[in-house]
Amino acid sequence: MKGPRIIYLIFFVVFVGILCQGLYDIHPFGEPREPAMDDYFIANAQSERAANNVVTSIVFDYRGFDTLGEAAVLFTAVMSVAALFRKEE
Amino acid sequence: MIMMDIAHIAILLAIMISAFFAIWFDNLLNSVISLCAMSLLISLEFYILQAPDVAIAEAAIGAGLTTAIYIMALRACQSSGWRRKGNDKDERS
Amino acid sequence: MKPLSIVVRTICNIFAWFVAIFGAYVIIHGHLSPGGGFQGGAIVATFIALLLVAHGGKRFFEWVKMDIFTAFEGLGLITFVGIGFLGLSTTFLYNFLALKGGLFGSPVTIGPNAGILNSSGTIALANMAVGLEVVGGLSTIIIFMFLGMRYVMEGGKEGSEDDK
Numbered sequence: 001m002k003g004p005r006i007i008y009l010i011f012f013v014v015f016v017g018i019l020c021q022g023l024y025d026i027h028p029f030g031e032p033r034e035p036a037m038d039d040y041f042i043a044n045a046q047s048e049r050a051a052n053n054v055v056t057s058i059v060f061d062y063r064g065f066d067t068l069g070e071a072a073v074l075f076t077a078v079m080s081v082a083a084l085f086r087k088e089e
Numbered sequence: 090m091i092m093m094d095i096a097h098i099a100i101l102l103a104i105m106i107s108a109f110f111a112i113w114f115d116n117l118l119n120s121v122i123s124l125c126a127m128s129l130l131i132s133l134e135f136y137i138l139q140a141p142d143v144a145i146a147e148a149a150i151g152a153g154l155t156t157a158i159y160i161m162a163l164r165a166c167q168s169s170g171w172r173r174k175g176n177d178k179d180e181r182s
Numbered sequence: 183m184k185p186l187s188i189v190v191r192t193i194c195n196i197f198a199w200f201v202a203i204f205g206a207y208v209i210i211h212g213h214l215s216p217g218g219g220f221q222g223g224a225i226v227a228t229f230i231a232l233l234l235v236a237h238g239g240k241r242f243f244e245w246v247k248m249d250i251f252t253a254f255e256g257l258g259l260i261t262f263v264g265i266g267f268l269g270l271s272t273t274f275l276y277n278f279l280a281l282k283g284g285l286f287g288s289p290v291t292i293g294p295n296a297g298i299l300n301s302s303g304t305i306a307l308a309n310m311a312v313g314l315e316v317v318g319g320l321s322t323i324i325i326f327m328f329l330g331m332r333y334v335m336e337g338g339k340e341g342s343e344d345d346k
Contacts, residue, residue, distance in 0.1 A: 029138075046292055050281050050287075050288075051213040051302035053215065056212055056305060061277050067308070067312065068262065070220075071258075072259070075255065077323075078319040082322065085330040141216035142216050145216065145217050145221040157231045165334040168335040
């Protein structure tokens with residue numbers, strides 16, 4: 001750690017202050033501020049999509065396109081690792 | 090309910106302690122093991138906050154696969170003479 | 183890489199198969215219990231890493247070829263995109279199998295219950311496809327890191343004989 005350490009201390013205090021500001025405004029646990037979409041999913045997901053796990057029915061059906069993007073991101077990561085570590089012929 | 094709060098705060102303190110020791114150790118293998126313990130405690134915290142999906146993913150990836158990858162990279166670095174040139178002393182000054 | 187000691191290998195031979203079966207359970211019961219394709223695939227990739235570390239590279243590559251995992255990855259992604267295109271008569275990724283009877287089509291009772299395996303339409307199929315892709319991808323990363331580590335540890339020689 002070269003350089004004056006007082007700079008690191010100032011950044012640390014400012015960062016902790018911003019985090020505490022965010023923690024002061026947080027809503028209580030289990031009570032979201034706008035629960036319309038949550039209530040719709042909890043009430044209707046089991047009868048519409050016939051899956052008992054509501055989280056999976058959101059991830060793979062209601063928001064299936066995001067999961068496709070996630071799978072493409074994983075595929076790209078594996079391709080880059082293979083391009084880095086392959087043997088040269 | 091008060092026992093649940095005590096367990097919750099104890100797990101958060103243990104996460105902070107293990108994250109501190111991950112930076113503090115001189116030996117890098119100890120740091121990797123400390124990161125593994127931190128991931129395990131984070132998965133326990135996710136389970137207490139009622140997110141078992143994220144807890145399973147964190148326990149499998151953070152505590153299993155990442156530790157294996159770090160230890161493989163560490164062995165490759167040690168056997169290639171990275172430690173013998175004295176780089177390890179300049180690392181934290 | 184020499185294999186580890188006899189104690190580690192014996193414990194691995196007993197314990198690793200439970201890990202694999204638990205991962206397959208998490209993938210297949212993805213629409214009933216917590217978990218899904220990504221989590222179960224990560225657990226099965228942990229099983230691959232356990233075998234690779236305990237038994238060393240030479241014996242591991244006698245058992246499986248590395249092309250199997252890259253084939254798994256491509257096959258899983260293509261299957262997921264294909265399931266998306268099969269529902270294209272309504273929208274992309276439409277759940278065209280649910281509540282129709284037949285394969286994965288039986289209705290469920292509303293409310294908290296244990297559920298039945300033959301339900302939820304394309305969600306179960308997409309779970310299996312994503313699980314196959316994650317198994318292939320994470321195992322490929324682990325195996326490439328292992329081969330790269332051995333390449334460095336043998337002094338940077340080009341292509342030792344027992345690499346694959």
